[in-house]
Amino acid sequence: MNNNPIGLFDSGVGGTSIWKEIHQLLPYENTIYLADSLNAPYGYKSREEIISLSVKNTELLLKKGCKVIVVACNTATTNTISVLRERFRVPFIGIEPAIKPAALQSKSKSIGILATKGTLNSELFSLATEEFTKDIMITEVIGEGLVPLIEKGDLLSSEISSLLEKFLKPMLANNIDHLVLGCSHYPYLIPQLTKLLPNNIKIIDSGEAVARQTKSIILKNKLQKKANNQPDLQFITNSSDTTLKLLLKEYLEKIYIETRKF
Numbered sequence: 001m002n003n004n005p006i007g008l009f010d011s012g013v014g015g016t017s018i019w020k021e022i023h024q025l026l027p028y029e030n031t032i033y034l035a036d037s038l039n040a041p042y043g044y045k046s047r048e049e050i051i052s053l054s055v056k057n058t059e060l061l062l063k064k065g066c067k068v069i070v071v072a073c074n075t076a077t078t079n080t081i082s083v084l085r086e087r088f089r090v091p092f093i094g095i096e097p098a099i100k101p102a103a104l105q106s107k108s109k110s111i112g113i114l115a116t117k118g119t120l121n122s123e124l125f126s127l128a129t130e131e132f133t134k135d136i137m138i139t140e141v142i143g144e145g146l147v148p149l150i151e152k153g154d155l156l157s158s159e160i161s162s163l164l165e166k167f168l169k170p171m172l173a174n175n176i177d178h179l180v181l182g183c184s185h186y187p188y189l190i191p192q193l194t195k196l197l198p199n200n201i202k203i204i205d206s207g208e209a210v211a212r213q214t215k216s217i218i219l220k221n222k223l224q225k226k227a228n229n230q231p232d233l234q235f236i237t238n239s240s241d242t243t244l245k246l247l248l249k250e251y252l253e254k255i256y257i258e259t260r261k262f
């Protein structure tokens with residue numbers, strides 16, 4: 001089992017931001033990443049639909065022998081992780097918006113969160129927010145339209161920039177000092193966000209924390225790969241592979257991308 005891969009899935013290409021953190025921390029581990037781009041975005045689907053897509057992705061990763069599964073999508077985690085944990089025996093690692101560190105570090109007692117509709121409306125998100133943000137003002141904004149543009153590989157366009165400007169406006173009006181990125185696609189917008197935000201606002205995403213959690217689950221379950229040899233790094237997409245290739249350009253020599261239906 002130890003040489004079996006870590007499985008990851010996302011509604012599309014965004015979870016590669018999480019894959020990069022995991023690969024950096026666990027460079028010898030074999031990985032399989034599923035990009036369900038054909039069904040992106042998940043953020044506007046019903047909870048039932050997100051559950052059924054997440055179950056389908058998990059079943060495929062289990063068929064490939066994955067030893068742990070990283071749900072590299074906030075929308076899928078916040079809507080389905082309890083169902084997945086109940087239904088399958090493999091350890092799951094999820095990703096949720098990093099509300100807690102932002103709330104703890106905020107001096108202005110005001111934080112912003114940019115996420116999908118599916119994440120912001122989920123019960124798990126409301127519970128986590130309630131628990132950590134009693135004395136904090138939260139400005140929640142749905143990043144409507146961002147995921148489809150990122151899926152197209154459109155990271156630097158004026159369209160993205162004007163959407164971001166619109167989304168940041170209410171947050172800036174509320175004097176936020178932390179912006180939480182609650183979607184695994186959004187770290188790819190950090191260069192654009194940095195241009196639009198004043199220097200005192202810190203951008204927080206959950207990638208590094210998810211990687212640390214993945215490592216600790218692997219160690220706890222004694223599942224670490226035995227040999228420090230070249231890992232097998234597989235990506236499967238059910239849509240065009242152009243954006244995956246763009247986002248993973250510095251890894252192209254050591255990864256394998258397959259396009260097929262699932």
Ligand code: DGL
Binds near residue numbers: 040072076
């Ligand atoms: N990467 C997904 C997330 O973290 C995007 C959701 C979507 O497809 O709408 O929420």
